[in-house]
Structure formats: structure tokens, C-alpha cells
Amino acid sequence: MLEIKNLHASIDGKEILRGVDLVVPTGEVHAIMGPNGSGKSTLSYVLAGRDGYDVTDGEIIFDGENIVETAPEERASAGVFLAFQYPLEIPGVATMTFLKAALNAQRKARGEDELTTPDFMRRVKAASEKLNVTQEMLRRPLNVGFSGGEKKRNEILQMALLEPKLAILDETDSGLDIDALRVVSEGVNALRSPDRSMLVITHYQRLLDHIVPDKVHVMSAGRIVRTGGPELALELEAKGYADYAGEPA
Amino acid sequence: MVAVQETVDQVRQIDVDQYKYGFVTDIETELAPKGLSEDIVRFISAKKNEPEWMLEWRLDAYRRWLTMTEPTWSRVHYPKIDFEDLHYYAAPKSTAGPKSLDEVDPELLATYEKLGIPLREREILAGVEGAGSRVAVDAVFDSVSVVTTFKDELKKAGVIFCSISEAIREYPEIVKKYLGSVVPVTDNFYATLNSAVFSDGSFVYVPEGVRCPMELSTYFRINERNTGQFERTLIIAEKGAYVSYLEGCTAPMRDENQLHAAVVELIALDDAEIKYSTVQNWYPGDKEGKGGIYNFVTKRGDCRGDRSKISWTQVETGSAITWKYPSCILRGDDSQGEFYSIAVSNGYQQVDSGTKMLHLGKNTKSRIISKGIAAGRSDNTYRGLVSAHRKASGARNFTNCDSLLIGDQCGAHTVPYIESKNASAVFEHEATTSKIADDQLFYCLQRGLSSEEAVALIVNGFVKDVIQQLPMEFAVEAQKLISISLEGSVG
Numbered sequence: 001m002l003e004i005k006n007l008h009a010s011i012d013g014k015e016i017l018r019g020v021d022l023v024v025p026t027g028e029v030h031a032i033m034g035p036n037g038s039g040k041s042t043l044s045y046v047l048a049g050r051d052g053y054d055v056t057d058g059e060i061i062f063d064g065e066n067i068v069e070t071a072p073e074e075r076a077s078a079g080v081f082l083a084f085q086y087p088l089e090i091p092g093v094a095t096m097t098f099l100k101a102a103l104n105a106q107r108k109a110r111g112e113d114e115l116t117t118p119d120f121m122r123r124v125k126a127a128s129e130k131l132n133v134t135q136e137m138l139r140r141p142l143n144v145g146f147s148g149g150e151k152k153r154n155e156i157l158q159m160a161l162l163e164p165k166l167a168i169l170d171e172t173d174s175g176l177d178i179d180a181l182r183v184v185s186e187g188v189n190a191l192r193s194p195d196r197s198m199l200v201i202t203h204y205q206r207l208l209d210h211i212v213p214d215k216v217h218v219m220s221a222g223r224i225v226r227t228g229g230p231e232l233a234l235e236l237e238a239k240g241y242a243d244y245a246g247e248p249a
Numbered sequence: 250m251v252a253v254q255e256t257v258d259q260v261r262q263i264d265v266d267q268y269k270y271g272f273v274t275d276i277e278t279e280l281a282p283k284g285l286s287e288d289i290v291r292f293i294s295a296k297k298n299e300p301e302w303m304l305e306w307r308l309d310a311y312r313r314w315l316t317m318t319e320p321t322w323s324r325v326h327y328p329k330i331d332f333e334d335l336h337y338y339a340a341p342k343s344t345a346g347p348k349s350l351d352e353v354d355p356e357l358l359a360t361y362e363k364l365g366i367p368l369r370e371r372e373i374l375a376g377v378e379g380a381g382s383r384v385a386v387d388a389v390f391d392s393v394s395v396v397t398t399f400k401d402e403l404k405k406a407g408v409i410f411c412s413i414s415e416a417i418r419e420y421p422e423i424v425k426k427y428l429g430s431v432v433p434v435t436d437n438f439y440a441t442l443n444s445a446v447f448s449d450g451s452f453v454y455v456p457e458g459v460r461c462p463m464e465l466s467t468y469f470r471i472n473e474r475n476t477g478q479f480e481r482t483l484i485i486a487e488k489g490a491y492v493s494y495l496e497g498c499t500a501p502m503r504d505e506n507q508l509h510a511a512v513v514e515l516i517a518l519d520d521a522e523i524k525y526s527t528v529q530n531w532y533p534g535d536k537e538g539k540g541g542i543y544n545f546v547t548k549r550g551d552c553r554g555d556r557s558k559i560s561w562t563q564v565e566t567g568s569a570i571t572w573k574y575p576s577c578i579l580r581g582d583d584s585q586g587e588f589y590s591i592a593v594s595n596g597y598q599q600v601d602s603g604t605k606m607l608h609l610g611k612n613t614k615s616r617i618i619s620k621g622i623a624a625g626r627s628d629n630t631y632r633g634l635v636s637a638h639r640k641a642s643g644a645r646n647f648t649n650c651d652s653l654l655i656g657d658q659c660g661a662h663t664v665p666y667i668e669s670k671n672a673s674a675v676f677e678h679e680a681t682t683s684k685i686a687d688d689q690l691f692y693c694l695q696r697g698l699s700s701e702e703a704v705a706l707i708v709n710g711f712v713k714d715v716i717q718q719l720p721m722e723f724a725v726e727a728q729k730l731i732s733i734s735l736e737g738s739v740g
Contacts, residue, residue, distance in 0.1 A: 050691050076697040088692040092710025101706055102696035109697060141710065158696065 001026040001197040002047075002166055007058035009046045016042040018222035019058070024166070027194040031208055032201045033233060034219035035241040040201045041085065043219070044170040047199075048082040049075050063165065077109035079165030083155040083172055090142040095154065098142045099124060103161055127160040131187045149180030156187040167191070168199045173207035185210030205237035220244040281338035287311060290445055293338050297414045300421060310434045310444035317438045323601040324630045324662060325570045327506070327543065335477045335508060337446045387412060387451045387467040399463065406462050408492075409454040413481050416452035423454055427485055431514040431551045431578070439510040439572075440547040447481035447512065455490035455521075464720060466495035477508040484514070486521035488554060493524040495723060506569060507532075511546045519554030519581065524562070526719055527575075528727055531567035533734075538597025538626075541569025548575035549605075552584035552613075560587040561604065562718045564727040566734040569598060574632065576605035579613035579641075586615040589715040591727070593734045594627030594659070603633035603664075608644035608674065617648040620712045623659035624735050630662040637674035644674040652682040653711050655704065655735065705732040 002024040009017040016039045024030045034040050046053050047060060049072035059066045067075055090098065104114040115123070128138065131153045143151050152172055159167055169188065173181055188211050192198070200211055208216070208230065216232040217224045218241075225244055226232070281292050290311050294304040319330075386398045387410065403410050409420065417424050434444045451467040469480060486492055509531060515523050525548075534541025544567075550559035561575040577586025588604035606615035615635065623629035629652065637644040652661035663680050685707055693703035709716070709728055716724050 048691075048695050050695075051687065072691065072694040073697050073699050076695055082695050084692065084695075088686075088689045090689065090693075090707055090710055092713040093706055098696075098706070101702065102693075102698060105699070105702060106697035162696070 001028075001063065002199070003059075003061040004047075005059045005061070007043075007046070007060065008056045009042065009053050010056055011042070011053050015056070016222055017046065020219075020222070020224055022217060022224055024197045024199060026165075026197055028214040029192060029198040029200060029211065031211075031213040031216045031233065032199060032219050032224075033203065033205070033216060033236055035244065036203065038219045038244075039222040040203075040219055041170055042222075044082055044168045044199075044201055047168055048072055048080060073105070074109070076162075077106045081159050081162055081164030081167045083152075083159060083167065083169045085171040085174055087143050087146075087151045087155055089144045091144050093142050094139055095142045096124065096138045099138075099158065099161060102158070106162060123161060124157075127157055130190060131157050131160070132183055133157050148175035149177070149183070152176060152180065152184050153187070156184055156191075160187070160191060163196075165195065166197050166199070168201065170201045171203065172200070173202055173204060181207070181210065205233045208233045218244055279338075279340050280336045283336055284333040285311075285335075285337055285446065289337050293446055293448070296338060296340070297417070299414075299417055302421075302425065303417050306429070306434075307445050307447075310441050311446075313435050314438070314441040314445055317435075317441055319438050323572055323632070324628065324664075325572060325599040325601050327570055327599075330506075330508060330543070332442075337477055337479070338448060387465075388470070403462070403465075407456040407459050408461050409452065410465055411452055413447070413450045413452045413483060416454075416483070420452075420454070423485065424452070424483065427483055427514065427516055429514075431516060431549045432512050432547050436547060439545040440512050443479045443481060443510050443512045443547070446477075447479045450480035450482040450511070450513075451484075451494075452482070453484040453492060453494060455486045455492045457487040458489045459487075460490070461492040464493050464495055466497065468497045477510065480509075480511040480513075482511070482513040483516075484523055484525070485516045486518065486523050486557075488518045489520045490518075491522045493720065494526070495720065496525070496527045497530070506534075506540060507542050509542050509544050509546070509568075511548070513546070513548040513575075515550035515559055517550065517552050517554060517557035517559050517584075520556045521554060522558040522560075523550060524560045525550070525575070526723060527561075527563040527565070528723060528730065529563065529565045529567055529571070530730055533567050533596060533598050534569040536596055538569070541598070542567065544568035544571045544573060546571075546573040548573065549578065550576070550586070551578045552581050552586060552610075553578075554584070555581040555610070556583045557581050558585040558587075560589070560718070562587075562589040562715065563591070563602075564715075564719070564723075564730065565590070565592040565600060565602060566730050568600075571598075571600045571602055573602045574604055576607070577615060578607045578609065579615060579644075580609045581613075582610040583612045584610055585613070587718075588615075588617045588619070589718045590619045590631075591622070591712045591715045591731065592620070592629055592631075593622045593624075593731050594629045595625040595734055596627060597625070598627040600628070601630040601632055603631045605634040606636070606646055608635075608637040608641040608646070610641060612643040613641060614644075615646045617646070617650070618714055619648075619650045620715055621650070621652040621661055622655065622708060622711065622731070622735070623652065623661045624655035626658045628660045628662070630664060632664045632666075634666040634668070635676055636666075636668040637671045637676070639670045641671050642673045644669075644671060644676075646674075646676045648676070648678045648680075650678075650680040651711070652680075653708070654682065654684045701732070701736065704735055708732065708735060 004020050004022040007017050007020040032040055055068050060068050100120050107114055133153055200213060212230055216228055218226040281289055290307050294307055432440050435441055453465055455461050484494060517523050531542035531544055552559050559577050565571050579586050586606050592600045592602050594600045604617055619631050621629040621631055631650045635646045650663050654661055661682055665678055667676055690703050708731060716727060719727055
């Protein structure tokens with residue numbers, strides 16, 4: 001599904017990713033852990049194609065194609081989804097309106113028919129109930145005045161509706177209390193499927209108690225420096241990242 | 250959001266040639282010689298078969314204008330206008346004034362059809378289900394009104410809707426009583442010029458207690474080269490009357506600048522309400538800032554009666570320069586004024602617009618919601634005055650001015666003036682300036698929206714409060730227009 005080869009990327013001339021190699025097979029959930037400043041969030045932005053990050057070397061093979069030069073909206077329609085650490089607010093635009101615009105934009109890009117309003121409403125209703133997202137919340141402007149938990153639930157709701165092939169979750173646990181974390185994790189787990197890969201980026205092990213990964217990678221100074229099973233997360237929790245300080249970024 | 254999708258489709262269709270109203274109608278025109286003199290004023294008056302008193306009124310304005318100088322306080326820059334290099338009268342040869350549709354030049358009907366303004370009543374009726382959403386139209390082409398629809402039906406309700414030229418001939422007593430009573434002849438340089446040479450415009454009179462049975466609208470079109478358009482509109486709502494009036498404007502794409510200096514006067518008597526909406530889409534000039542309309546407009550409403558209400562809603566997307574401050578004089582006790590504005594500027598456009606709310610009566614209320622959107626290399630200024638006079642006890646105002654910047658080469662400015670001579674007045678002012686942030690845009694792109702779709706969505710969210718004030722048919726049109734105006738502003 002996803003194969004990253006020797007990926008180098010910099011922002012404002014400063015190199016952040018220094019040769020990332022990573023393979024996430026279809027249907028697997030991989031976690032990336034690492035100290036602050038190791039390049040985890042940069043990796044998520046580069047995978048999603050954010051403007052301002054220069055890929056200076058390497059490849060991102062998604063679904064058999066190198067997408068390094070592909071525009072972010074095309075990657076989205078092809079099935080790359082990023083759950084943001086800090087979801088953005090759009091005043092005056094109802095959450096429902098945004099969801100519909102996004103879903104139909106992707107369908108259109110893939111040559112599929114746009115959803116009718118009743119079809120769309122049915123899908124939203126089904127997905128939102130599982131995530132405790134109320135109708136009232138869907139009518140509010142996107143993320144405006146949402147609590148931390150509401151914002152993250154809304155991200156997972158979008159993921160459920162957009163049905164991506166690859167979901168990247170960037171620090172989805174940040175800003176969540178334990179109850180919100182459980183709701184969000186259950187939402188993510190419900191979306192695990194043999195056709196879908198996930199890349200869970202987190203600083204803390206606690207998220208991985210709820211979303212148990214197939215593999216754990218440790219990132220440091222812009223590289224994947226170690227790969228192991230779920231037990232690696234526990235080891236990191238006990239020992240910290242001191243062993244992986246690496247060269248300063 | 251259907252409108253967003255429509256917007257985007259429209260943007261795609263239009264592509265490079267984004268100003269779709271830029272065509273020129275090939276029609277024989279009668280022009281006054283270039284320049285301005287007493288003779289030209291007499292010429293215009295004679296063309297319109299005006300009575301002597303009207304000519305005197307014009308000549309008086311002309312003489313006063315000669316002593317005045319152009320205002321320079323607004324935040325707009327342009328080369329000095331040569332007022333001797335303009336035609337002050339242009340009329341399609343075939344039409345001397347409004348008459349029945351059968352007599353209107355087919356070329357003109359085709360022009361309005363192309364602009365999406367149906368003038369044939371039968372077609373309007375056929376095209377729309379239910380009589381509720383019919384709109385009566387007065388179509389003004391260069392200096393003359395070519396046709397006014399639904400006149401007879403309005404007349405049955407007692408409503409007079411015709412061109413101002415016709416009103417001067419047919420209803421001189423009403424015109425004499427109200428013309429210049431809200432915007433005095435010497436109000437400002439452009440208003441005085443307009444008083445001398447005004448060409449055409451609409452006249453509306455709604456008698457006591459009548460609720461106008463349909464929306465009224467005027468569609469202004471400048472066609473002829475090197476022509477100034479000086480529209481004059483007068484709307485009177487008698488006691489307890491209600492009228493909603495819409496105004497739309499377009500012009501061909503031309504390299505040289507064209508002048509449009511209008512005066513609009515509204516008078517609302519006791520318990521009357523006037524709602525005036527504008528969608529202004531004059532040609533804004535090309536990508537290098539060449540050409541476009543200079544739009545210097547004086548619009549003012551007088552809430553002359555107690556409990557009267559005047560509401561201005563404007564969507565300004567066109568013109569090279571917009572200089573416009575639709576205002577309310579809140580003279581009657583408990584009267585209310587409203588100003589809702591969306592001003593979009595792109596390319597090299599310059600907008601200096603806002604309102605004046607003058608509280609004279611007791612317990613008067615006003616509300617100002619202004620949304621400025623600046624993109625490209627444009628400048629967008631909100632300029633407003635809220636004042637309470639000594640006797641205006643209990644005056645209240647709420648002002649909200651938001652600016653949205655797209656890109657990093659445009660400017661947004663807010664210049665609010667507040668004057669209160671009454672201790673019981675309560676004025677509130679809120680203002681924000683924001684930018685379509687890169688991360689906001691990226692968030693939308695990541696969800697699959699294109700840059701254009703993302704900007705349309707964010708902008709439509711930003712202007713929502715004002716769009717909601719527009720009549721339904723105009724709201725969709727306005728949303729489209731805003732997105733088209735901003736096409737190419739990102740990426």
C-alpha cells in the first residue's frame with residue numbers, strides 16, 4: 001500500500017526528513033513514535049502533499065505510484081487521509097456543508113456520481129452516531145468553538161465518510177481526556193479493515209493501548225531508526241526516548 | 250451547498266475570460282458632443298422633453314458644480330478625470346424613451362437576454378412557477394430607460410414604477426417635492442454633477458398602506474465608449490408602505506476608464522419600509538489594471554417618518570474604483586437603518602465604501618455589517634460614520650466590520666468614525682481582519698477540494714451573514730459572482 005524510500009524533505013532549506021524508509025502493507029496498522037522534533041508531523045504533511053515542504057530526494061509509492069509530485073487534493077481523492085493534530089476552523093461553513101463538499105469533490109475526481117442529499121444524510125447519520133457526534137454539532141460551523149474532543153471526533157467522522165485507503169493519524173490523542181480517547185479509538189478501530197492501512201503517529205504509548213498496531217517504528221532525527229512489534233511501544237514507555245536522541249534536528 | 254458547486258462549475262466554464270458581461274452591443278447610438286457646458290445641459294433636458302423647472306434645476310446644479318473641486322479624502326488613486334473628454338448623453342437611436350416591448354429594438358432585448366435579464370413579461374411568467382417570485386424590471390441602457398416591465402399590474406396596486414424621465418413629465422408634483430430632498434444639489438462634487446446631467450434611472454412611488462406586490466429592479470448597462478452614466482433614482486414609500494428594490498449593473502470590457510456617478514434617494518414616511526439591494530458588477534479592468542468603471546456614487550435614505558426603516562444591502566464586485574457610502578438619516582423617532590455590505594476586490598481594484606448612520610430622532614437604531622474581501626493587488630477600505638445628535642436619546646448602533654485577505658499583496662483598511670452628542674447613545678463596534686491561512690487551505694485540499702472550491706467555501710462562509718439579507722434569487726447570483734471575482738486569487 002505505502003512504501004517510502006529514502007525520503008528527504010526540507011522546509012525553508014532546513015532538512016527535516018533525512019532518508020525515511022518505511023513500508024506499510026495493505027490492511028496493517030503501523031505506529032510511528034519518537035521524541036519531539038524527530039520529524040513525525042513533517043512526515044505526515046509530506047505524505048499529504050502540503051505546500052512549502054520540498055522533497056529533495058526519494059519516493060513515496062502509494063498504491064503502486066510515486067505520488068511525490070501529486071497535488072494534495074488528488075492524493076486525497078486517491079485515498080490518502082490525514083487526521084490533523086490541530087483541525088482547522090472555517091467560520092460560517094456548517095460542518096455538514098463541509099462534509100458534503102469534501103465527499104462530493106472526491107467522488108467527482110474519481111469519476112463517480114455525486115451523492116444525493118438523502119443518501120448523504122443517511123451516511124452521515126450512521127457514521128456520526130457511532131462517534132457521539134450530534135446533529136447540533138453538524139450544524140455548527142466547522143470546528144468553530146469545538147472542544148478538543150469534538151474536533152478529534154469530527155476528524156474521525158470525516159475519515160469514516162471519506163473511506164480512505166491510507167489513514168494517517170497525527171497525534172490524534174493530544175488534548176483528549178481518557179473518555180474522549182476511548183470514543184476516538186473505538187471509532188478508529190471500527191474503521192480497521194483488510195483494505196485499509198493506517199499510520200498512527202504518537203508521542204505517547206497510551207493511544208496504542210487502545211489502537212493496537214501491527215508494527216511500531218521509532219523515528220529520530222528524520223529517520224526510522226528501529227522497528228518492532230507492539231511490545232516496542234511498552235519498552236519506549238518504560239525507558240523514554242533517551243537512547244534515540246540522535247543528532248539535533 | 251449547492252451554490253458552491255454552481256460557483257465552481259461557473260468558474261471552470263469561464264476560465265480566463267472571467268468577466269462574462271464584457272461584450273459590446275452593436276447598435277446605432279445618438280451621442281451628445283463631448284464635454285460639458287450649459288448647452289449640453291440644455292441638450293439633455295430637451296432630449297428628455299423636460300419641463301422648464303427641471304431645466305432650471307439642472308442649470309443651477311451645473312453652475313454650482315463649476316465652483317466645486319473633486320474630493321480627495323478617499324483612499325483611492327487614479328489619474329485626473331478630464332470631464333471635457335466625456336459624452337454626457339448616449340442613447341440607442343431606435344428608442345426615444347420607454348414604450349411597449351413590441352417597439353423595443355430586438356438588439357436591445359437580445360442584450361438583456363444575454364445578461365440574464367428577461368424583459369418579456371410572458372417569458373418571465375412562463376419561466377417561473379407561482380407569481381410570488383416575479384420581478385418587475387426597468388432596463389437602463391447608457392443614458393435612457395429602454396423598457397419597464399409589469400407597469401400595468403403595478404399600477405393596479407397603485408404603485409408607480411417608471412423611468413425618472415417619465416416621472417418628471419407625468420408626476421411633476423411628486424418629483425418636485427422629493428428630488429434633491431435627501432441628497433441636496435450641492436451635497437458633493439459628483440452628486441452636483443449628477444444633478445446637472447443625470448440621464449435616467451428609476452422612479453418608484455408606493456402609496457399609503459400599500460405593500461408592493463413584487464420585487465422591483467433596475468438593470469443598468471453602460472455600452473457606449475467614453476460615456477458617463479449618471480443615473481438618478483428616487484424611491485418614495487408613503488405611510489405604512491413597503492417596497493423591495495434590486496439594482497444590477499454591468500458594462501463591456503473597454504481599455505479606457507468609464508465614469509458612473511449615480512445619485513439614489515430614498516424616502517420612507519411613518520411606518521414605511523424600503524429594502525434596497527445592489528449587485529454591482531461593473532467591468533473591473535483587466536489583469537494589469539487597465540480600463541474599468543470609476544464608480545462614484547451617492548446613495549442616501551431618509552427615514553423621515555416615525556418607525557420607518559431603510560435597509561441597504563450591497564454586493565460590490567466590479568468597478569476599477571468604488572466610492573460609495575449608502576447612508577441613512579434616522580430622522581423619525583424609533584426609525585431604523587441597516588447596512589449590509591460585501592465588497593470584493595481583486596486585481597488592481599480599489600474600493601472605498603461604507604455607510605453613514607445619522608441618528609437624529611429618539612430611540613433610533615442602526616446596524617452595520619460589512620465584509621470586505623481583498624485579493625490580488627487590490628485595496629479595500631471600509632469607511633463609516635455613526636453619529637448621534639443632541640436630541641437622539643436612546644440611539645443604538647451595532648457595527649461589525651470584518652476583512653478577509655487573500656494573498657499578501659492586497660490591503661484592507663477600516664476607518665470608522667463615531668460621534669455622539671447624546672449621553673444615552675449606545676454604540677458598539679467590532680472589527681476583525683483575517684487571512685485565508687495556508688493551513689486552512691491545506692486542510693480543505695487534504696479533504697479533496699480544489700483551491701477554487703476551498704476559497705469559494707471559505708469566502709461563502711465569511712459573507713454568509715450578508716448573503717442571507719438578499720432576496721433568494723439574488724443570493725445565489727451573488728455567491729457565484731463573488732467566487733468568479735476571486736478566481737485565480739490563490740495558487
